[in-house]
Amino acid sequence: MANPENIIEVRGLKNAFGSQVIHENLDLDVRRGEILGVVGGSGTGKSVLMRSIIGLQSPAAGDVQVFGEPTLDRDEVDTVEIRKRWGVLFQGGALFSTLTVAENVQVPLREFYPALDLALLDEIASFKVMMTGLPAEAGPKYPAELSGGMKKRAGLARALALDPELLFLDEPTAGLDPIGAAAFDDLTKSLQKTLGLTVFLITHDLDTLYAICDRVAVLADKRVIAVGTIDELLALDHPWIQEYFRGPRGRAAVATRDAAAGATAKAGTD
């Protein structure tokens, strides 16, 4: 790892499906402790990038290091210690429908620590369920019995099962109403702060970017064309960036952020 402050370093990444090239010469750094938002038009390869980093997609070229260790072209056995240190919330939650919430949370625990006894598994699962703001009664429920927001929280509880240092979230607020989405953003931010997590967060949600992301990486033209704070990105004259952040939704997100900041300041003076 060239810079010890980076939890993830991607260099020269190329991904292709047949003749369709998704990424070419893609570089990206994710810094320790930050929430990095990853944005880009539909199909620019945000999920494929995440899958490449966590080893679910074999790139055609390039180098990926996580926690200072290469993750590509390695035996599954070699990467166990690395995989234990991250948690993933896939798009849509990806819960096992035949398992209860508590059993879903226990899946990674059983995989990586097969000797854990049942009482401890139950205790850890209850704790993780509680950490994500779900009521204790959610533990014995099946995914089909949960609302969309509860499913996301259950997926997050599973992603947190192994006390990860690094969290991958793929569109965590997609499909949630604005109040549910804001609550999920608050949860992500508070987990980052209290647990010292680094978060790789794919999103289309401008409110999320403004509310909780420390930096934002923009995918376009098969690579990361810019990374920075939103103010830094706004100073660039790339047409997609300008349209994305300065369009009607971008302006609405700024208004929401400013209103929230105003409410916080008012509460401080009351």
Ligand SMILES: Nc1ncnc2c1ncn2[C@@H]1O[C@H](COP(=O)(O)OP(=O)(O)OP(=O)(O)O)[C@@H](O)[C@H]1O
């Ligand atoms: N397993 C696969 N086989 C073939 N093509 C794939 C595969 N996975 C992804 N792709 C293609 O790669 C491209 C990027 O997909 P990806 O899901 O990463 O996009 P995305 O930026 O996350 O999009 P969205 O914002 O719509 O979720 C798409 O054109 C998709 O069809």
